[in-house]
Amino acid sequence: MDFDRALVIAPHPDDEILGVGGFIKKLSDAGCEVTVLTVSGHLPPLYSEEVFATTVKEAEKAHILLGVAHCEYLKIPATKIGDVPISELNGKVIGAVNDFKPSLVLCPYPDRHIDHRLVFDAAMVATRPIGAAGLNIKLIAAYETLSETHWNAPHIECNFVPNWVVDITNSIEVKKQALSCFESQISPFPGPRSIKAVEALAMFRGTQSGFAYGEGLHIIRMTS
Amino acid sequence: MDFDRALVIAPHPDDEILGVGGFIKKLSDAGCEVTVLTVSGHLPPLYSEEVFATTVKEAEKAHILLGVAHCEYLKIPATKIGDVPISELNGKVIGAVNDFKPSLVLCPYPDRHIDHRLVFDAAMVATRPIGAAGLNIKLIAAYETLSETHWNAPHIECNFVPNWVVDITNSIEVKKQALSCFESQISPFPGPRSIKAVEALAMFRGTQSGFAYGEGLHIIRMTS
Amino acid sequence: MDFDRALVIAPHPDDEILGVGGFIKKLSDAGCEVTVLTVSGHLPPLYSEEVFATTVKEAEKAHILLGVAHCEYLKIPATKIGDVPISELNGKVIGAVNDFKPSLVLCPYPDRHIDHRLVFDAAMVATRPIGAAGLNIKLIAAYETLSETHWNAPHIECNFVPNWVVDITNSIEVKKQALSCFESQISPFPGPRSIKAVEALAMFRGTQSGFAYGEGLHIIRMTS
Amino acid sequence: MDFDRALVIAPHPDDEILGVGGFIKKLSDAGCEVTVLTVSGHLPPLYSEEVFATTVKEAEKAHILLGVAHCEYLKIPATKIGDVPISELNGKVIGAVNDFKPSLVLCPYPDRHIDHRLVFDAAMVATRPIGAAGLNIKLIAAYETLSETHWNAPHIECNFVPNWVVDITNSIEVKKQALSCFESQISPFPGPRSIKAVEALAMFRGTQSGFAYGEGLHIIRMTS
Amino acid sequence: MDFDRALVIAPHPDDEILGVGGFIKKLSDAGCEVTVLTVSGHLPPLYSEEVFATTVKEAEKAHILLGVAHCEYLKIPATKIGDVPISELNGKVIGAVNDFKPSLVLCPYPDRHIDHRLVFDAAMVATRPIGAAGLNIKLIAAYETLSETHWNAPHIECNFVPNWVVDITNSIEVKKQALSCFESQISPFPGPRSIKAVEALAMFRGTQSGFAYGEGLHIIRMTS
């Protein structure tokens, strides 16, 4: 499957690495131009500007490792996405889609973290199969964010079951390095977002689909 | 998306046309080798051998129109698939997968018709991501069979919701011609399997995804 | 099934026609008094007052064709329904139910458009089987809104599967005329809301249930 | 809602009373002709002929109380429905539908008891919206069978959630009397099929929909 | 199963009794320390301060009967929970979890009442399996709130299906007494929240699991 332009929508810095860090590396290695749109961030009032600056720096390091071409930050404070008028939030994500014209869009699965749900909603609106940019998208899929995604209430809320697994055997090491850039976000084993937990999930997803390591996605709309 | 070899598994002659006739034409036009595996047929004791022969002839005409390269008939009498020992049925479908080594497998959605459910089950076993042939498959998806699929009980049984729509604007006419070959199976409008109903479904699936005409599929496993 | 008073709740002008235009005509022809409650509209700040006035005029023309007896506009700006305090929004819809005392209520299916979800929620509260007006309701069902309803994410969000199909063979032509009144909303084929797409959906729903043309609904609560 | 002819399909004698005994009485009181089709029975090899004869006598007493017009017994031994060739089982149920031409069909919800699932499947095939008899059906719904239905595995198998509740306030007493006829099947409180449990379920279903006592159903297909 | 400390989260006074009044009594009798956290209340602007004071007095009486050790009121006005910034609401519920360190948490099922959904969300965040307090929790389950829970739209929204039933045969009488304390909230039969409806639900849940009376819960996360 060939994609020339991939837009990865992340609620917060590091979600895109947790979800599809290996896939991003694989895409950029294959010549695909990858843009990351980071909607929210560790900003005041819950966090200081310094925390945000730190995570952006960590993200920049990680993105270089993964070959990300561009990164845009919408700078909405974490847990405050719901305070932004919906038409304004949608407008910004639609703008990114219209500007970048991706053929592949990867967004967060709607899960325990309210920001993930709101970003998912905005991504769904922005990728509707209408308009030149919308019709250009060949595939939209939602990635899992370790821990938050698996904390959805079983059978009350939606539960992540992948229908697409990307072989990241060749990029699992870089994914782990990229995650290690986020000193502020990663916890030691057995933390739910420890490097070992990330590796375990990749091994589980991979081995169930014929690979050593994989990243699972939920395909929302594919056209061909 | 490029597929070199596609295996289309059909419970009975014509299901593959109803479900993915337009896609088959598109695949063969693009140079993909398409094999149709027809598991069951209108055979004794419910039908006479003549009826089976008629449907096979109809299928052959249709397949020529669509560019199908090979067609294999397992010749299990309709509604009797459940009488075949499971390991034998699975063995036959596994054999077809091992022999043909497809990168794309299209199978029926499990629905009102018991044969569709049993063929779906066998297809799921035969396409597990193990073994050389299994690991060669890049995509498995289930197609809808007009009427039977839409007669699953809402919210009691699984209900078809496509996550993949194939643009068949350029092959809808050939699909309709191919269906017209099945004089024994197609009914006049407003029959649930009339040509007009087939066209309406294609228009509905297509327009909801940016095309004039489309075929909807439920992706079961994609790897890349 | 006989209904003397039907309340159709629409998020925006034209949703009621897309969803149940044919059914409205059938109801009014049978002597049922039909009221349309339009919750939101193309109003400032996203739209000018002129746009709203235009859609209201279009709706009025359409309603005459369909035999709608009354239409009420709550005039909440589109995408701003979430800004109205929930108790106020609920109060207004409850008021409409209490005033009109319908035996049948038709509301939008909760889908891609946030307004549809919020109106659905309010309709669910307003039709609870309590109080004189609530207990008078014999049937509540949700209609599909072409395109928005089919853009819900498969298997992550709820997906429309009808358990009630209304034969609109005798009113499909009037439904198409009523939709044609909405010059500002309808797009040419293969637009997802083109007249041809509307007709295709009606033909698909109808033929799967024994009719030439039908409108599908999801029954939420029926009592008898 | 007016039905002139109702077909109630029961896996075993008493299921129809547990599920819709009150509704049957209500229908017959309103002049509807009610036929009960009992597919299986307590027959050899698991039971003696005497047990079957006893349950039939019990059913006859119950049916007189409820105003059932006809009762047909297919006499397939309990738990052996799966041994009957599917086309033969379907043929018998289709035959009953074709002979009786019901406008309303009530069938068991597919649940813990394998016979209930097989009878549900046959009912689904027999009521497809095709053919004169199929197109004559206005409503098909599945009733709950106390205990078996509530022993489906939560969220692994389908779980009964009613979308139709019938007011049986005026027939709950007769329903209890009809159930009392089944001395061989009813257990003392707190047995899952005790008269008190039946009354509790009716009160629960009723009070959640505005009635003192109700019977819950899952509508599968309604047309109008 | 032994729990030393149970936290019951209630949207409004009386929800905890409707849902798990019998279980609370059983827990306190067994020596478990039970805290009730009441998030919202009948406060201005929708209600007068007097109404709130009345419901608190009613709750206090009920809690004494049930052996509740502590009760905390967050005093957010009913239907206004959505107006509290999410991080603030979450902070308060997290605070209660951190202070009390429960091994068992019982929360409302997300249902028709918007407050129930928002409290459910906050409970899900506050009980994530991280941090000392989070890791101390052995079981989190959602209880049903008679009427609101059963007014979720079938198959559009989540529908309550219990996977845990607690035997309350020995505490059903006290539960009914505790509910009777809420003169302002309980309605006469056949009201959906009448004492008889509560008893019917308990009998239905109980008899389907081997008890005379039971309370049903949906287990969200159990660890052992």
Next chain:
Amino acid sequence: MDFDRALVIAPHPDDEILGVGGFIKKLSDAGCEVTVLTVSGHLPPLYSEEVFATTVKEAEKAHILLGVAHCEYLKIPATKIGDVPISELNGKVIGAVNDFKPSLVLCPYPDRHIDHRLVFDAAMVATRPIGAAGLNIKLIAAYETLSETHWNAPHIECNFVPNWVVDITNSIEVKKQALSCFESQISPFPGPRSIKAVEALAMFRGTQSGFAYGEGLHIIRMTS
């Protein structure tokens, strides 16, 4: 949670170890008497008697490591469970439950392997909350079987989502040793049933619930 007698139902030798090997060890260490009921086996006609004997020997070694007290083999040939009359299969599993009187029953999740589904069905019948043995059961849960469980078709068939995670940090090593006894069944990494895949799944399940290693289960019915 204290269980004195646990019955683990396995379709084939090794399924019980893949699913709950660590939990079995934990239970036996805590003084619980564990019985394994193995329903099917690698027997003629698909396998030679030698293969069956080999897997039984492997199982015996594994069971000693895990502290299993008893193991019973029903010796039904693999993939032939469907050929056993349902009442006979149910009778055998019911017999095991009646004889052993477990307070905890663990059974396979119904998945890709038809034997797993049939054993699940029989386990559901055998553990109904009726009769002395049925009422003695406090908890029934379904375990995942690496690979087969994860090959259920997403959103068409049921998909495993655990609501119970057992901490097996102290028994993961013994679980791996026990699995290593099955030389005939375990494949090298990245095989879907390699020891590394088993460890990865345990680490994924564990870290998402606060442990280093865990086993996930789907609770079907808990009573207390």
